[in-house]
Amino acid sequence: MSGSDVRSVVRLSKQPSIRDTVTRALRSAIISGEMQPGRVYSAPSLGEEFGISATPIREAMLDLVREGLVVAMPNRGFRVTEVSAHDLAEVTELRLFLEPPAVEKATPLIPETAFAGLREQADEIVAAADRGDLVEYLTADGDFHLAILQYAGNARLLALIQSLRSQTRLFGLSSLSERGHLTESAKEHHAIMDAIENRDAARARALVHTHIEHVLDEWSGPVSDEQGAAEATTR
Known part of the structure; x- marks a missing residue:
């Protein structure tokens, strides 16, 4: 999925916590397959597409690491896990x-x-x-x-x-x-x-x-x- 595709499927709504909003949106994008299994996504590139800093993206991704939805790839980003x-x-x-x-x-x-x-x-x-x-x-x-x-x-x-x-x-x-x-x-x-x-x-x-x-x-x-x-x- 290209950067523009990510932007089109993840719509950030006004929430008390931008981290929670991003986490929920990314989780749904992974479950739906909009974010592709096996692909590595970087926090800076996603942040650029969302129009926010990389920090809440990185924090959201770390939440998803704990859920098993992504795996942290040092110096690269986060890889979406695959499900058989x-x-x-x-x-x-x-x-x-x-x-x-x-x-x-x-x-x-x-x-x-x-x-x-x-x-x-x-x-x-x-x-x-x-x-x-x-x-x-x-x-x-x-x-x-x-x-x-x-x-x-x-x-x-x-x-x-x-x-x-x-x-x-x-x-x-x-x-x-x-x-x-x-x-x-x-x-x-x-x-x-x-x-x-x-x-x-x-x-x-x-x-x-x-x-x-x-x-x-x-x-x-x-x-x-x-x-x-x-x-x-x-x-």
């Missing part, structure tokens, strides 16, 4: 074990006062899909799911799920967007909210289970091995 089909299958299996029951637990505990905010987040996911903004789509998607899961009341579980979501790769989203199908997938979040507002915990669990299964279906794209993961983003 086997890795993705393992991550998805773990997510299926953890997220649906956590949503089921959270559903009766979410206060009605939180419904409007969660519904607005679901709307943001659909809006991003309509625009074809994959980075914002994944950022909003992560915010929505983690906002729900926090009501399960298990901070360690929340951190683990967040880590697993970061290890996912969704290269197929670009193809879905190009075919005009991403909005349809995005609307699954409205169905999840319907179940939550109706206090139908079993349905919320089933919908999230199906939602995650899409990772190994149309969302992940043609990832067969580590090399295939890299090639999938350059075709």
